[in-house]
Amino acid sequence: MPLNRRKFLKKSAVTGAGVALAGAAVAPSAQAAEAVVAKGGRKPKRYSLTVMGTTDLHGHVFNWDYFKDAEYKDSAGNAQGLARISTLVNAVRKEKGRCNTLLLDAGDTIQGTPLTYYYAKVDPITAKGGPVHPMAQAMNAIGYDAVALGNHEFNYGIETLRKFESQCRFPLLGANALDAKTLKPAFPPYFMKTFHVKGAPPVKVAVLGLTNPGIAIWDKAYVQGKLTFPGLEEQAAKWVPKLRSMGADVVVVSAHSGSSGTSSYGDQLPYVENSAGLVAQQVPGIDAILVGHAHVEIPELKVTNTKTGKTVVLSEPLAYAERLSLFDFELVFEKGRWTVESVAASVRNSNSVADDPKITKLLKDEHDVVVAYVNQVVGTATETLTTVEARYKDAPIIDLITKVQEDVVKAALAGTEYASLPVLSQASPFSRTSEIPAGDVTIRDLSSLYVYDNTLVAKLMTGAQVRAYLEYSAQYFVQTAVGAAVDVEKLTNAGNRPDYNYDYVSGLAYDIDIAQAAGSRIKNLSYNGVALDDAQQFVFAVNNYRANGGGAFPHVASAKELWAESTEIRTRIAEWVTAKGSLDPKEFASVDWKLTREGTPVF
Numbered sequence: 001m002p003l004n005r006r007k008f009l010k011k012s013a014v015t016g017a018g019v020a021l022a023g024a025a026v027a028p029s030a031q032a033a034e035a036v037v038a039k040g041g042r043k044p045k046r047y048s049l050t051v052m053g054t055t056d057l058h059g060h061v062f063n064w065d066y067f068k069d070a071e072y073k074d075s076a077g078n079a080q081g082l083a084r085i086s087t088l089v090n091a092v093r094k095e096k097g098r099c100n101t102l103l104l105d106a107g108d109t110i111q112g113t114p115l116t117y118y119y120a121k122v123d124p125i126t127a128k129g130g131p132v133h134p135m136a137q138a139m140n141a142i143g144y145d146a147v148a149l150g151n152h153e154f155n156y157g158i159e160t161l162r163k164f165e166s167q168c169r170f171p172l173l174g175a176n177a178l179d180a181k182t183l184k185p186a187f188p189p190y191f192m193k194t195f196h197v198k199g200a201p202p203v204k205v206a207v208l209g210l211t212n213p214g215i216a217i218w219d220k221a222y223v224q225g226k227l228t229f230p231g232l233e234e235q236a237a238k239w240v241p242k243l244r245s246m247g248a249d250v251v252v253v254s255a256h257s258g259s260s261g262t263s264s265y266g267d268q269l270p271y272v273e274n275s276a277g278l279v280a281q282q283v284p285g286i287d288a289i290l291v292g293h294a295h296v297e298i299p300e301l302k303v304t305n306t307k308t309g310k311t312v313v314l315s316e317p318l319a320y321a322e323r324l325s326l327f328d329f330e331l332v333f334e335k336g337r338w339t340v341e342s343v344a345a346s347v348r349n350s351n352s353v354a355d356d357p358k359i360t361k362l363l364k365d366e367h368d369v370v371v372a373y374v375n376q377v378v379g380t381a382t383e384t385l386t387t388v389e390a391r392y393k394d395a396p397i398i399d400l401i402t403k404v405q406e407d408v409v410k411a412a413l414a415g416t417e418y419a420s421l422p423v424l425s426q427a428s429p430f431s432r433t434s435e436i437p438a439g440d441v442t443i444r445d446l447s448s449l450y451v452y453d454n455t456l457v458a459k460l461m462t463g464a465q466v467r468a469y470l471e472y473s474a475q476y477f478v479q480t481a482v483g484a485a486v487d488v489e490k491l492t493n494a495g496n497r498p499d500y501n502y503d504y505v506s507g508l509a510y511d512i513d514i515a516q517a518a519g520s521r522i523k524n525l526s527y528n529g530v531a532l533d534d535a536q537q538f539v540f541a542v543n544n545y546r547a548n549g550g551g552a553f554p555h556v557a558s559a560k561e562l563w564a565e566s567t568e569i570r571t572r573i574a575e576w577v578t579a580k581g582s583l584d585p586k587e588f589a590s591v592d593w594k595l596t597r598e599g600t601p602v603f
Helices: 082-096 114-122 134-142 158-166 232-245 276-282 357-362 364-374 396-413 443-449 463-476 569-580
Strands: 018-022 045-054 101-105 146-148 190-197 200-210 250-255 288-291 298-304 311-316 323-334 337-349 377-381 423-427 439-442 455-462 504-506 509-513 522-527 537-543 560-568 593-597
Touching: 045 082, 045 190, 045 200, 045 250, 045 288, 082 101, 082 134, 082 323, 082 357, 101 200, 101 250, 114 134, 114 364, 114 443, 134 357, 134 364, 146 200, 146 250, 190 232, 200 232, 200 323, 232 250, 232 276, 250 276, 250 323, 276 288, 276 298, 276 311, 288 323, 311 323, 311 337, 357 364, 364 443, 377 569, 396 423, 396 443, 396 455, 396 504, 396 537, 396 560, 396 569, 439 443, 443 569, 455 463, 455 569, 463 504, 463 509, 463 522, 463 537, 560 569
Parallel strands: 018 190, 045 101, 101 146, 200 250, 250 288, 288 311, 423 537, 509 593
Antiparallel strands: 045 323, 190 200, 298 311, 298 337, 323 337, 377 439, 423 504, 455 537, 455 560, 509 522
16 A cells, blocks of 8 residues: 655754743643632642653554554553554543643654564665654654653664654654764753743743663664763753753653663663663752653652652653553742642553544554565465473574574675684574464564564674673573472563573573572583583674673673674564575574583473
C-alpha cells in the first residue's frame, strides 16, 4: 500500500538554549480557583495543573506484536501503543481541561519495533523525499509538548535523529547532551510553558530534559568526538537554578534515567546510569521527575531533597505505552508568588481503553507496509527452534546467532594479519519466547530472535581474558548445592541480572559448576579438545553493546578493535538464512557448554 508522503507537520521553533511557549489566555478549569471572598478575609488563589508522561515507547504505536503477527497479549493483560495513550490523554484533557495539562515523554522513542526499524533502514526518513517517521506523526497528532532524548534515539546515528527532530512539533530535550568541542547544549535543554489563570498572575512551568550518559559507551561509533554526555546530577544542578531565575514556578525534570542509583556499564564513566533518584535527592528546586529507561512501573515515589528537606515526587510509567503517568499539582498564590502546595502521582493503564481511531487511521498505511515486510519468507527450517530453555541449556537457536557472527567476522578479516586466528562468538538469550517454526521462515521469525538493533564488532582477546569473561557471565546463575532441587524459574537472574547480560561463547567447550560460588564456576575450559592456553589469541565476535562496555563484562571494552560494521546482526541473520535457503541445525548447532554440579550435569 503506498505511503502518504505528505503527512508532515512542522516542529516548534527552538529559541536559544531552550524552548518557550506562552499559552493563550484561557478560562480556568473547575479546579483552578479564582479569588474567593468569604467571612474572615480573602482566600488565596489556587491553581491545579496536571502533567502527563510516557516513556520508553520504543516505536509502539499499535497494540500489535509484529513478531507474532497478532494483537499484543501478555499474561498480565497489558495493552500497548500510542493509540491507547491517545485515548487516555484525551480523557485526562477532558477531565482537567486541556489548558491545564502538559504532555511529556522521557525518551527511547524511535527504536524497538519493526515499524521503527523499517523507517530507519528499509525506507529511511533520511532519504530524499523520504517518509515522515511514524512516531513523529503519532506524537504530533496526540499533541506532545516536549520529549527527552533516550539512549536509543542514537542507535541509527545522528543524521536519523536530527531528521526525526525536524519532523516533530515538539522539542527533543537533552541538557546533558553537549557538543564535544564547544561543550554547549547540542539540543534544547529545557521547555517552558505559561499557563494563564483568571484573576491571577500566570503560572510558568519549566521542563528540564536529561538523557543517559551511557550513550557515550553504547553508541560510541556515532557520538565519539561529536557529543559528550556529563552526569544528570551535574547538569540538573546547573540548569534548575537558571530555570527558577527565569521565573519558573514549577520545575519538572524528564529524565531518561532510572531511579535505582545503579549502572550497567561498570566504572567506565564517572556517572551513574540510573540516577533520577539521586537528582531528586541532591538538586534543590525540582518538584517532580518523570523517570524513564529502567522499564519498571513506579506509580509514585517520594524522595526527600537532602538540602531543602522538601519532597520530590517521581513516577515511571511502564514501557511500550502500557501506562500513562499523571502528576497532579496544586499551587497556591501567596505573598506575591505561586508555590507548589502538593504533588500527587499516579498511573493510568492502557488496557482500560480502546485505540484512538484518529491514530490508527493516521498510520494504517505504514503499519500495513511493515506487516507485509516482516512476513516475507526467506527460507525453510527443518525443525522447530525455540528459546524456551536457552537460559540454562545450550540451545541451537542461539548457536544460529553465534554461527552467523563467526562467518561474517571470518569473511571480514580474510586477507588480514588476523585471518589465521580462531574466531569465538558471543550471544545472549534475549527472549524466553522466541520460536522459529518448522517450515517457512520469515523476517519476523528471525527478528523475534534478535530483538535489538545491535551491530557486530571483532575484538582481540587472550585465553585468560575469555576465561574471566565467562566467569563473569556465569554469575547469572543462582548457586545451587549438590542434591538440592533445581527450579528453572529460580535458577537464573542472580542479583537481578537480566537475560541479555548472560552470554554464550561458541568455539570453546566449558562447564559451569553452579554448586560453586560466583567467580569459581568455569570448569574444563578447552579449545579444540585441549585445555585453554591463557596466552593464546582469539578474535572475539561480539555485539556493539557488549563491545562498548554494556553489562560491564571484563576486558572486552578495552580490547583492541579489529573490525566493526553498521549492519544490524538481525539483518546478517536474515542474509545468512536467505543465502542458505534452509535452516538446518546440523549446519550451525554445537554443544559448547553445560551446567554441572561438581562434575555431574544438571540436565
